[in-house]
Amino acid sequence: MTERTLLLRPLDVGAVDMLLCDADGTLFDSEEPAFAASTEVTNRLLAALGIDRAYTPEDLRRWALGRNFRSAAPALVAEAGVEIPTDVLERWVVTERMAVTDKLATVLRPTAGVRAALVMLSDQFRLCVVTSSATPRLDACLAATALDDRFPPDVRFSAEDSLPTPVSKPDPSIYRFAGEQLRVCGARGLAVEDSVAGVRSAVAAGFPTIGMLEFVPPDERTERVAALGDAGVAVIVPSWRHLAELLTSGRHGRSLVGEEALGRS
Secondary structure, eight states, rough: OTTTTTOSSOOEGGOOOOOEOOBTTTTTTHHHHHHHHHHHHHHHHHHHOOOOOOOOOOHHHHHHOOOOOHHHHHHHHTTOOOOOOHHHHHHHHHHHHHHHHHHHHOOOOOOOOHHHHHHHHHHHHHEEESSSSHHHHHHHHHTTTTTTTSSSSGEEEEETSSSSSSSOTTTTTHHHHHHHHOOGGGGEEEEEEEEEHHHHHHHHHTTOOOEOOTTTTTGHHHHHHHHHHHTSSEESSSSSSHHHHHHHHHTTEEEETTTTTTTTT
C-alpha cells in the first residue's frame, strides 16, 4: 500500500492553482541530519536547566516531527516540571537554528526526482513553500538541494519568521498567512506535507492536502499512512513523481474520486 497512490477523499484537481509545499521531509531529506544537530542542542539545554533526561536523535524526531525547536523545547522542559524563561528560550532558539542550518547546508544534496517533478508541476501550478523552520535554514536547504530557483524568496513562508508572533505547525496561522499573501484559499490551494502536524496545520487553514512519503523511512510508512489519513489528507503518494503524474493527468477540470487514483506505480 505504501508504494501506491492512495485516494482517501475527493480532490478537485481542476480547481488547484497553487501547490503549498512543506520543506523538511517533504522537499528534501533533512529530518535525520537536522535532528542529529538539534538533539545535541536540546540535550545541552536540558542539562543547563538541571533536567536529568537526554534524547537520541531518533527519540526526538519521533516526538517532535513537524514542530520547530521554539515549540518543542518548552514542551520537553514542561514534561520535567520546569518552565523555561522567554529570554533563555530565545537564546537557545538562535543556538539551535545556527547548528541545524550549518549541518544541513553541509550534508544536503539535490534529489533529481524531486526537482524533475517540480519542474513539471511548475508548468501548470504556482509553487510556494510553507514551513515551521526559520528562513535562514530554509534558504540554506533550498540552495543545497538546488531548489532555490523553484521557490524564490517572495514565495517562502516561515512560521518562525514570517508572522508577527512566531508559531509552529500544527498552528494553521502560517498557512493562512501564505494564502492571504498569495490570494489563494480553499480548493485553489493544495498543500503537500509529510507530517501529522503539517497536515493538521494545512487542513485547519482550509487547504486540501497531499500526504508525501518520498523521504519517510520504509519501516515507518505503514504507520505514517494511517496517521496522515487520520489527520485529514485527501491523497497519499509515495513520491514526487507519483504526485506530478497524478496532478498533471487530472488537471483538466477533473475531480479524483472513488478508486480512480489507486494502483499507480
